[in-house]
Amino acid sequence: MPETYSVLENGLIRRAGDGSDPPDGLNGIVVPADTFDALKSFITESETESVMTFFWQKGRECIRLKNYVGLLETRDGSRIEILPKITAAGENGAVQSRAILLKMLQHLRGSPFCRAGFAGFRSERLPLWEVFVALFLDEVSTLLAQGLRTSYVSESGTQPFLRGKLNLADQLRRAAYEADRFSVTYDEQTTDLPQNRLLKSALRFVAGRSVDRTNQSRIRQLLFVLDDLPPSSQVQKDLQAARTQNRLFSRYEPALRWAEALLGGRAFGISGGENQCLTLLFPMDRLFEDYVAAGFRRYAGEGEVSIQESSRHLVDDHSGVQKFRLRPDIVIRRNGLVTVLDTKWKRIEPTNPTGNYGLDQADLYQLYAYGKKYGASELVLIYPAGESFRSPLNGFGYDPTMQLRVVPFDLTRPMEEEVLKIMSTG
Numbered sequence: 001m002p003e004t005y006s007v008l009e010n011g012l013i014r015r016a017g018d019g020s021d022p023p024d025g026l027n028g029i030v031v032p033a034d035t036f037d038a039l040k041s042f043i044t045e046s047e048t049e050s051v052m053t054f055f056w057q058k059g060r061e062c063i064r065l066k067n068y069v070g071l072l073e074t075r076d077g078s079r080i081e082i083l084p085k086i087t088a089a090g091e092n093g094a095v096q097s098r099a100i101l102l103k104m105l106q107h108l109r110g111s112p113f114c115r116a117g118f119a120g121f122r123s124e125r126l127p128l129w130e131v132f133v134a135l136f137l138d139e140v141s142t143l144l145a146q147g148l149r150t151s152y153v154s155e156s157g158t159q160p161f162l163r164g165k166l167n168l169a170d171q172l173r174r175a176a177y178e179a180d181r182f183s184v185t186y187d188e189q190t191t192d193l194p195q196n197r198l199l200k201s202a203l204r205f206v207a208g209r210s211v212d213r214t215n216q217s218r219i220r221q222l223l224f225v226l227d228d229l230p231p232s233s234q235v236q237k238d239l240q241a242a243r244t245q246n247r248l249f250s251r252y253e254p255a256l257r258w259a260e261a262l263l264g265g266r267a268f269g270i271s272g273g274e275n276q277c278l279t280l281l282f283p284m285d286r287l288f289e290d291y292v293a294a295g296f297r298r299y300a301g302e303g304e305v306s307i308q309e310s311s312r313h314l315v316d317d318h319s320g321v322q323k324f325r326l327r328p329d330i331v332i333r334r335n336g337l338v339t340v341l342d343t344k345w346k347r348i349e350p351t352n353p354t355g356n357y358g359l360d361q362a363d364l365y366q367l368y369a370y371g372k373k374y375g376a377s378e379l380v381l382i383y384p385a386g387e388s389f390r391s392p393l394n395g396f397g398y399d400p401t402m403q404l405r406v407v408p409f410d411l412t413r414p415m416e417e418e419v420l421k422i423m424s425t426g
Contacts, residue, residue, distance in 0.1 A: 016032050070128065079128075084284055133209075151190065163182070378402070379404040
């Protein structure tokens, strides 16, 4: 059974047996030498500068994670769960962080999680890998319940009866020794299509990696249904064909997104490298941004809510051309007033006013530009809530007409409550 390790984002990974201090709960883990070496290879062979870094600390090798969360599987079969740093470390902390991660993933734009339903699901106690497998199986089950799509493919050969189009030249050549058969070209209806082969291959892939009994039972049932269908022998070629699929295969898209992530050894922009089995990693800043945006789109109430609007430029005229398009996270227009909101996945220090609370000055410049160009009367910077950041900071007045609020968004609370709280204090 593969070993699964849970660690928080920005956590530390160290090699077992190097004499270092014991791990600090979920903030740091110790892994076997083979697993550590596999992670080192992943760093050198893959696009991981934003995911993790390798360094030496007091003569010992260390790997520091950054703001990516999800699942990483090494070549020795070990799995690293990287969870959002939201709750206190410990067993319950892992369960809560995993639950919050899955809740946020449901609002990640352009991902297969948008269709996921976790209600009543045992996802909080399952390792992330088994959750991902279960979600993939949900999509395949839905697809098979609707029936596999078939298509006609052209076949050529000899038949004992006339079928399709007669190949006259070939028929004349065969007449002397095969006069009782017809050389024909005809269309054959088949399920042996790239999309279906990819699903079969992805099911076989997870069959050898899932250890959850419920998932294993479902996999066997689905493979039985696809028993007559061959797996893909050329995954990349079939993936390319599936990407150019027509609208008749639109219902395949969610399941195929999972199949591509599983079979390609990569997902959502992170390359797995030659020695990497699987990387299902997600940037926390993007997760937080999409989750908060979904909340305001759903619960902001009356008025127009625009997400990632890009109707303004920082420079209105440069040789007759506008330059530097602005893209605030959220713009709300209500009762003739404009509010611009921006989300930042950063930790601030509300008890440190002399250090400007840990705020990045560039973020305040950015909000000022948004406010001026969008004619906003109020600006809101949204950061994740923390143990010391439970209430908004005192307001910042850019000028008499434009104010900035810095507010917390508590991911442990219901989305609606947090949105309404921010809207009501404006």
